[in-house]
Amino acid sequence: MHIPTVSQTHSDSTPRALRERLGLLTYQTPPAEAIATIVAAEAAGVRQIWRTQGTPLWNSLTVLAAAATHATTIRLGTAIMPIYAHHPVALAQQALVLASLAPNRLRLGIGPGNRQPIESSYGHSQSRPLAHLREYLTILRAALWTGHVEYQGSFYNTQATLPESAQVPIFISALREKAFALAGELADGAIAWVCPPQYLLHTALPAMRAGAQLAGRPTPPLVAQVFVALDSDAQSVRDTFRAQFDHGRFYGSQPEYATMFATAGFPVFSDGSWSDDLIDTLVISGNETTIAARLAELLSFGLDELLIMPLQSSNPTHLPRLTHLIGRL
Template identity: 40%
Template sequence: MCERKDKKTMVQEQAATQISATTRPLRERVGISIKNGLKARYTVQEVVESIQKAEAAGIQQIWMPQIGPLDTPTIFTAAALQTQQIRFNVGVVPTYTRHPLILAQQALAFDQVAPGRLRLGIGSSNKVLIEDVYGVPMGKKPLSQTREYMSVLRAAIETGQVEYQGEFFQVHYHEETTASIPLIISALGEKAFETAGEISDGALPWLAPIPYLLEKALPALKKGAQSQQRPAPPIIAGVLVALSEDQQAVQRAVLQQIEHYLGLPYYIRLFANAGIPLGPDGTGSEELISALVAQGSAAAVEQRLRQILATEIGELNLTLIPVVDEQKEYAQLLRIIGNL
């Protein structure tokens, strides 16, 4: 049994971790999403070329979810062979669609191709995807399932030894291949952030306003970390970016990209908990978009990103919302990140 740390030591460790997370060079704390969105369609080569361009522009890390017909860890492995140092973040793989040992095997294979360049995210996803598309029942304990999934996944990757008997997983696994790969979980509600503080190396919210993350999510994250006497991991805030000063055009472009989420119960609860309730007639959507999007000129967007990075938010995951010219606006966003 490990020795329990006293409260003073634990607080000091948490403070040191928070300082480390928020004093790194700004550019290292910002990543960009590649081919994000439910409507995104792409080939492997298109993604690889986008990642190569990002690396050439000085981007330190990229993000890509597991959405659509192509497997993100496989795409990342192909991209790793054609890049030098850019870091890869999978954000996230739905836990109900892939056994943790299978995901561990994929991560271990990637680490042998590009050691130290992967961060792996997992999350329970939603019933629309899991039950309607995959036909897998989620039950009523998705957070408990995520907790068990993380236990098996971490042990398989870090030790190669898993003897686990839980409600959702019964695993007997013994291998010699191991790696050190940070593991993060998606989080929306305060209980999920508390769980992230207990078991993960980072919390990855989506469509969560920054004030909500600072005022409610961060205290929950710290509470979870404190309960396990471990340093609090960073919150990696998802920020939408629209490089346009045409407010109406931005509203239309953002709504087109996020309309799917606005009807999902847990996002409705998230927005209400953040103080931006959405009405059935769309009331509140303008305020929500204002809270979620860094918008305007390149200078205005850069200023907003710097403001967020000056808070206790650990990192940013930026998603471009194209308004007029996607390629031009994407190039602008790469330059903004390069200026940080």
């Protein structure tokens, strides 16, 4: 697949080693297992770990705080903490703990999360999620970066003084153009989930640039999530993907995701299932050499960083091999 290079650079122009632009996503595994994975990743040379926040599973910031006492150099990120589950001041309090334990290593990803689990688990109505996210981001930034916040808005009225401040980078999840524009305007970066590269390059990045230009600031980085499988059999990879993400129908049945896929040129089927072409564009597969080349290629097109989500495998060597590959690039 050929994707033309995006000519405008929107991140730090200083060249970075490839592994500095790659992060490994850990699954919602139990805390002890997650800590072991993070320690092994650091030992292998991986520079960034991201952890999702399942609803209502183990709290990812708490897990990362525990891991920070065992792994001393690797960057730690959340992708993402759902805003409806945490008041922004409470999340700032929690983030300050991790920022203190791991100075300059935390990158805090936040976002509305998926409507169905949020509304069923927490009982919140996910109305006007982008407006909600704007208020949340504004409060969280003030609380974390200055240690004090006074805010009155449509969703929050809060006044608080925290014990200290920490300039923790705040990333927001983004799916549609307005969310990417908000990231460009106010956040320290955007995290894109299951978005084809074509969509990110031709829709997301222009929206981020427009938002940044409106605010008179440099365009922050875009972190693009990709699936990776150490498997050269294309059909085997598709079968593995469908077995792991049969809830791809979940994504496909959500209007916001279905619209994004259609905009990218990969409309989902009427039952929400994904085509082979969509899976092929989202998953990087092959041997170590092929995967390394494809990761480098995606970054060369204009994406800032990649968040690598390994496809689960019955082969116990899969994750260690991928971890060592990322760490040595």
